[in-house]
Amino acid sequence: MTQLEEIVRLVDAVLGPARIGAYLHGSAVQGGLRPASDVDVLVVAAGSLDDTQRRALVDGLFPISGAAAGARPVELTVVVQDAIRPWRYPPTCDFLYGEWLREEFAAGALPRPGPEPGLALVVALALAGDRALAGPPPARVLDPVPRADLVRASLDGIAILLDDLTGGDTRNVVLTLARIWYTVVTGDVTSKDAAAAWALPRLPPEHRPVLEHARDLYLTRRYSEETWTDDLLAQVKPTVDALLAEIHRRSAPAS
Numbered sequence: 581m582t583q584l585e586e587i588v589r590l591v592d593a594v595l596g597p598a599r600i601g602a603y604l605h606g607s608a609v610q611g612g613l614r615p616a617s618d619v620d621v622l623v624v625a626a627g628s629l630d631d632t633q634r635r636a637l638v639d640g641l642f643p644i645s646g647a648a649a650g651a652r653p654v655e656l657t658v659v660v661q662d663a664i665r666p667w668r669y670p671p672t673c674d675f676l677y678g679e680w681l682r683e684e685f686a687a688g689a690l691p692r693p694g695p696e697p698g699l700a701l702v703v704a705l706a707l708a709g710d711r712a713l714a715g716p717p718p719a720r721v722l723d724p725v726p727r728a729d730l731v732r733a734s735l736d737g738i739a740i741l742l743d744d745l746t747g748g749d750t751r752n753v754v755l756t757l758a759r760i761w762y763t764v765v766t767g768d769v770t771s772k773d774a775a776a777a778w779a780l781p782r783l784p785p786e787h788r789p790v791l792e793h794a795r796d797l798y799l800t801r802r803y804s805e806e807t808w809t810d811d812l813l814a815q816v817k818p819t820v821d822a823l824l825a826e827i828h829r830r831s832a833p834a835s
Contacts, residue, residue, distance in 0.1 A: 583651050588714050590640040594633050598626040601715025609709025610771035615802045618655045622706045624721050628674050634690040646679045653679040667723040671699040700725050700733035727767035734760040754794040757823040764830045790819040
């Protein structure tokens with residue numbers, strides 16, 4: 581049984597008939613999985629999960645997600661259909677599992693419902709990818725996300741993203757900023773490597789090496805294999821500042 585089949589079987593066992601659909605999104609539908617890519621699945625449910633269901637999903641994901649399971653990390657998002665259809669912003673996420681939360685969940689915490697701006701991007705990617713793992717096609721279950729909300733969600737995620745830079749997630753921060761810049765300019769969402777390819781010729785030459793290296797890491801290396809020279813690390817903050825300046829310049833309201 582494949583990892584995706586295990587995820588769908590778990591979701592169906594826990595949600596039963598309340599599972600409306602399960603949809604692949606992220607790297608898998610944007611040019612293919614990369615060495616460090618998560619398996620990203622969006623589940624649309626008929627109602628909010630209770631605590632027993634939340635615990636069952638978390639406990640069921642532990643053995644099938646991440647390096648300890650000899651598998652890719654799983655990011656599983658559950659939304660209640662009535663909470664996002666008709667579409668409104670910010671959307672509400674009912675349940676979110678990711679490997680970065682494993683220790684917290686292992687200690688007894690459970691994913692709780694709450695506003696999640698980034699869900700706008702998830703829904704847009706699920707619709708664009710059009711990959712149903714279970715249930716009807718996503719266009720029959722999800723409403724389109726307006727361009728303004730894609731831009732808004734991208735901008736709303738910057739503060740948390742920059743916190744990750746101090747935590748050592750350099751590759752992801754740099755590439756995600758390039759993707760935010762792309763979204764602000766185009767109103768669309770694309771893969772991190774495609775966003776980097778778009779951004780590189782638009783950046784001043786002195787800021788390109790950091791973005792080029794981040795893109796190369798994304799395409800060829802797991803996080804455990806990631807390395808940065810001292811020279812590149814010294815250029816990270818100026819590159820981030822340059823990307824932020826472009827984002828703010830293009831997103832500023834016209835005077």
